[in-house]
Amino acid sequence: MNSTSAELxxxxxxxxCERHVHHLFYAMAALKPLWPFTADKYGALTDEQVxxxxxxxxxxxxxxxxxxxxxLPAILQYLQEPYDTRPMLDKLNRLEKLGFIxxxxxxxxxxxxxxxxxxxxxxxxxxxxxxxxxxFETALDLYETLAAAASRLVADPYSLAALGNPLPQSTPDWxxxxxxxxxxxxxxx
Amino acid sequence: MRLTPRQIEIIxxxxxxxxxxxxxxxxxxxxxxxxxxxxDIDLFIETDEPDVAKIVRAxxxxxxxxxxxxxxxxxxxxxxxxxxxxxxxxxxxxxxxxVRL
Numbered sequence: 001m002n003s004t005s006a007e008l009x010x011x012x013x014x015x016x017c018e019r020h021v022h023h024l025f026y027a028m029a030a031l032k033p034l035w036p037f038t039a040d041k042y043g044a045l046t047d048e049q050v051x052x053x054x055x056x057x058x059x060x061x062x063x064x065x066x067x068x069x070x071x072l073p074a075i076l077q078y079l080q081e082p083y084d085t086r087p088m089l090d091k092l093n094r095l096e097k098l099g100f101i102x103x104x105x106x107x108x109x110x111x112x113x114x115x116x117x118x119x120x121x122x123x124x125x126x127x128x129x130x131x132x133x134x135x136f137e138t139a140l141d142l143y144e145t146l147a148a149a150a151s152r153l154v155a156d157p158y159s160l161a162a163l164g165n166p167l168p169q170s171t172p173d174w175x176x177x178x179x180x181x182x183x184x185x186x187x188x189x
Numbered sequence: 190m191r192l193t194p195r196q197i198e199i200i201x202x203x204x205x206x207x208x209x210x211x212x213x214x215x216x217x218x219x220x221x222x223x224x225x226x227x228x229d230i231d232l233f234i235e236t237d238e239p240d241v242a243k244i245v246r247a248x249x250x251x252x253x254x255x256x257x258x259x260x261x262x263x264x265x266x267x268x269x270x271x272x273x274x275x276x277x278x279x280x281x282x283x284x285x286x287x288v289r290l
Contacts, residue, residue, distance in 0.1 A: 039274075089257070108253035115252075123275040127268070130245040 006077045007160065013070035014150060014163045017063060021143050022167045024059035027052045028136060029170055036133045039125035053132075057117050060135055063142055064114040068107075075100055075149065078160070100149050106141075113138055140175050190288050191220050192230070199258045200232065201290050207251035208236040208244070208268075217287030218265075229263040233283035236270050244270050 030052040034041050045053060068088070072095055076083045079098070083091045092104040101107050113135050121128055153160045192200070204214045218231030234251075238244050248268060255264060269280055 088261075105250075105253050105257065108256055109249045112249040112252040112256075116249075123277045124273065126241045126272060126274065127245055130241045133242065134245050134249070 006074070006080075010071070010074040010078045010153070010160070011162075011164050013066060013074045014146075016066050017071050017146050018164075018167045018169075020059045020063035020066060021146065021169055023055060024063060024139055025143075025170050025172055027055040027059065028139065028172045028175075031056065032172070032174060035136060035174075037129040039129045042129040042132060043125055056132075056135075056139075060139055060142075061114050061117055063139075064110060067142065067146060068111070071146070071149070072100065075153070078153070079158070100152070101145060102141075110138055110142065136172070137175055140172060143169070143171065190216060191223060191225070192216060192290075196259060197290050200230075200255060203251050203254040203258070204232075204234055204290075207247040207254065208234060209238055209247075212236045214290045215283050215287035216290055217283040221286065221288055229265050231265045231283075232267070233280065233287055234266060234268045236268065239271050241270065241272055244268060 028035075031049065034045075034049070073083075073091060075098075076091060076094060081094060083094055089104070092101065092107055095101045096104050096107075113131070116131060117135075150163050150166075152158065154162060200216075201214055204212045213235045215233040216231065217233055219225045219228035220230055236244065236247070238247065248266060252264060252266065256262065267279065267283065269276065
């Protein structure tokens with residue numbers, strides 16, 4: 001693949017991710033009054049809230065898929081890394097080494113969170129609520145991974161001219177209360 | 190039982206790291222049956238962890254660890270925990286027909 005088409009592919013994948021993030025955060029903002037969820041709250045959603053929740057689940061799933069299947073592989077192609085035909089796990093290991101994902105393990109965990117949405121577990125309401133809470137936190141992780149990768153790609157040494165215009169994102173900072181924006185300071189002590 | 194000793198060890202280890210040392214794991218479903226081939230890996234896990242938020246995290250960490258070590262297999266996990274309100278009949282079936290790992 002020549003560098004122009006690799007660049008276009010990367011920009012295209014990034015734009016799709018931005019769109020999913022936008023709708024994902026919109027749904028989260030609508031559900032904010034209910035967060036964190038409990039089995040009772042999760043079981044008593046109104047029809048409208050169910051729509052918001054469906055939107056959240058759909059966009060979370062699509063964002064994870066698009067990042068994993070399009071955006072992250074496009075980074076390797078753009079950097080001319082010879083990983084096109086390699087298994088996903090190899091690609092992820094390379095991306096971890098290059099610093100585009102925090103760790104392969106963390107990425108696989110996010111994948112597991114996404115996969116659990118494929119099934120309903122009606123007889124485990126407590127865990128369903130806890131799973132949604134975890135997915136809310138993870139949505140922010142996904143966005144941070146996307147945003148960090150984007151700002152790295154347009155800076156030295158990669159010097160991609162531009163990915164495109166980012167969409168306005170209403171970042172759900174309330175997910176991590178008492179935090180000054182730093183990623184690790186998660187323990188209020 | 191159609192798991193290799195190495196697969197069993199990976200699953201048992203990963204369960205104890207993720208859910209705690211007192212965790213018990215059963216394999217049930219088609220993988221217990223030597224006459225069948227392939228199929229999902231159905232696991233039933235019992236943990237004494239009281240906090241459901243920690244259990245969900247543990248389950249995701251557990252699945253991630255296994256898939257990184259065993260490859261991308263189809264793994265289905267049922268978890269019983271103290272705070273769980275519903276105990277579907279599949280739990281009893283898993284315990285009775287399953288094999289402790």
